[in-house]
Amino acid sequence: KPDGLPPGRWGLPLVGYIPLLDKRTMLEQLQDLRKQYGDVYTWRVGTQLMIFIHDYKLIKEAYSKSEVTERPKWWFYNVGQNPGLGISGSNGERWHNNRRFTLRQLRDLGMGKSRLVEAVHRQASMLVEELKKQSGQPAPIPHALNVAIINVIWQMVAGIQFEVDDPEMKKFQRMMLDFFVVTDRLIIPDLMPWLLQIMPKTLADRIFKMDHAMEMIDKFFNYFKAVMDEHRATLDRDNPRDLIDSYLMDMDDNQDDPESMLHEKDLSFIIFDLFFAGSQTTADTLKFTFYYLANNPRVQSKLQAELDETLGGALATLEDRSRLPYTEAVIQEAMRMSTLTPIGLHHIATKDLQLGGYHVPKGTVFNTMAISVHYDPNIWEDPHQFLPERWMDDKGHFAFKREGFMAFSIGKRQCVGEALARMELLIVLAAVMANFTITPPPGKIIDCSPDPASELFHVSRPQDIVFTHRKQ
Ligand code: HEM
Numbered sequence: 234k235p236d237g238l239p240p241g242r243w244g245l246p247l248v249g250y251i252p253l254l255d256k257r258t259m260l261e262q263l264q265d266l267r268k269q270y271g272d273v274y275t276w277r278v279g280t281q282l283m284i285f286i287h288d289y290k291l292i293k294e295a296y297s298k299s300e301v302t303e304r305p306k307w308w309f310y311n312v313g314q315n316p317g318l319g320i321s322g323s324n325g326e327r328w329h330n331n332r333r334f335t336l337r338q339l340r341d342l343g344m345g346k347s348r349l350v351e352a353v354h355r356q357a358s359m360l361v362e363e364l365k366k367q368s369g370q371p372a373p374i375p376h377a378l379n380v381a382i383i384n385v386i387w388q389m390v391a392g393i394q395f396e397v398d399d400p401e402m403k404k405f406q407r408m409m410l411d412f413f414v415v416t417d418r419l420i421i422p423d424l425m426p427w428l429l430q431i432m433p434k435t436l437a438d439r440i441f442k443m444d445h446a447m448e449m450i451d452k453f454f455n456y457f458k459a460v461m462d463e464h465r466a467t468l469d470r471d472n473p474r475d476l477i478d479s480y481l482m483d484m485d486d487n488q489d490d491p492e493s494m495l496h497e498k499d500l501s502f503i504i505f506d507l508f509f510a511g512s513q514t515t516a517d518t519l520k521f522t523f524y525y526l527a528n529n530p531r532v533q534s535k536l537q538a539e540l541d542e543t544l545g546g547a548l549a550t551l552e553d554r555s556r557l558p559y560t561e562a563v564i565q566e567a568m569r570m571s572t573l574t575p576i577g578l579h580h581i582a583t584k585d586l587q588l589g590g591y592h593v594p595k596g597t598v599f600n601t602m603a604i605s606v607h608y609d610p611n612i613w614e615d616p617h618q619f620l621p622e623r624w625m626d627d628k629g630h631f632a633f634k635r636e637g638f639m640a641f642s643i644g645k646r647q648c649v650g651e652a653l654a655r656m657e658l659l660i661v662l663a664a665v666m667a668n669f670t671i672t673p674p675p676g677k678i679i680d681c682s683p684d685p686a687s688e689l690f691h692v693s694r695p696q697d698i699v700f701t702h703r704k705q
Pocket of ligand 1: 332386510518645648651
């Protein structure tokens with residue numbers, strides 16, 4: 234055990250201190266360790282040394298260091314690609330280029346006047362129509378919400394939007410669900426890589442579903458490749474339509490450069506990352522927001538009053554943003570309370586470093602406890618209360634402050650889709666709340682706690698809720 238480490242659990246050789254030995258949830262165990270060791274501690278899981286940080290200032294200090302920017306080279310992130318492709322699982326120059334490319338795309342295609350805003354408008358209106366069909370009835374939030382969010386990403390990537398019941402959309406969603414299922418055990422060999430050396434490959438594949446995950450990746454590649462081929466056949470360099478067109482043009486521009494890293498498989502991973510990082514997150518943030526609002530009629534009336542007065546029934550645009558401070562505050566508060574990534578996404582130390590007076594060796598994996606920060610009573614008054622007012626200043630403006638807010642993480646690796654997510658959340662929430670009042674089913678309250686089935690990523694619990702059409 235290296236000297237100077239933060240306190241914590243080292244455990245046995247090879248297996249470390251395995252969380253499965255304990256029946257409580259992972260988050261409960263982490264909170265216990267915090268009580269025992271303080272805001273920063275280590276926990277060796279398998280052969281992997283992990284550091285857990287519950288304090289915002291220390292997280293900020295860690296993530297401001299360039300040596301804590303990389304993603305671990307794990308199956309969980311790379312799905313067998315070495316080196317990792319796309320954005321979320323890549324590192325170094327490839328990561329830097331792909332991230333910059335995607336941010337540029339979002340800016341150019343995106344915010345302001347563009348087709349992307351039109352797509353969000355169209356999807357928000359579609360969702361309102363779907364909700365009218367269940368007006369006044371207790372029912373789960375319709376599947377159309379997920380479709381709406383996925384369609385916005387399709388618009389950005391390939392200029393396509395599907396109808397709610399289009400079989401192609403169903404097929405695509407089924408592929409995404411299947412992928413989630415096959416990746417649930419991939420992290421085990423990441424934490425205990427020696428298992429792969431002692432096990433026959435067929436057994437390892439059967440247990441950890443690695444071959445299945447690779448097959449799924451090929452399936453996605455073939456799916457996206459067909460869309461790329463269509464784009465290639467109709468590409469007009471003077472009128473790039475979407476992200477695929479832009480990438481193909483960059484590829485052509487660099488075809489004589491032997492150093493060029495651009496290729497179709499990498500593009501396929503970028504697309505894959507956008508769907509996986511950007512659809513469930515945004516859709517679930519909306520679901521949590523509807524749940525909090527259903528239990529908080531006071532907040533809901535105030536929100537509707539702002540929407541009625543400012544928009545008068547029209548769809549919101551980004552220009553309306555400064556006139557919708559309470560709507561922004563509601564979204565911000567819902568993101569704080571739901572904390573979709575309670576322990577963050579892993580980063581790895583690429584060099585030895587000092588943090589909070591401790592020595593953190595190269596190879597340590599960082600877990601940043603957004604959930605502790607978002608409920609820290611030293612940062613937030615009454616942290617368990619849904620209080621959008623905490624985001625308003627004395628003049629009634631939305632007072633966005635980054636300090637202590639980590640829904641999109643912080644530092645160089647923070648979410649690339651934040652601006653898109655915020656635009657979608659604003660437009661869709663405004664459209665729904667201008668048209669509907671939300672209540673729990675009679676005699677019930679909505680359970681706003683995350684579904685215990687998913688620990689590392691918070692998702693909302695499926696349950697009935699009532700959207701009643703406001704006939705203005
Ligand atoms: C409310 C919705 C969203 C939330 C809460 C969210 C949250 C996050 C978080 C916590 C990270 C991890 C950053 C880190 O490693 O420290 C992340 C990364 C990422 N997000 Fe989002 N996200 C959302 C929406 C989106 C959207 C709409 C897109 C794009 C369409 C997107 C694309 C990405 C990508 C590509 C990464 C990986 C960044 C990298 O590794 O450099 N996200 N997001």
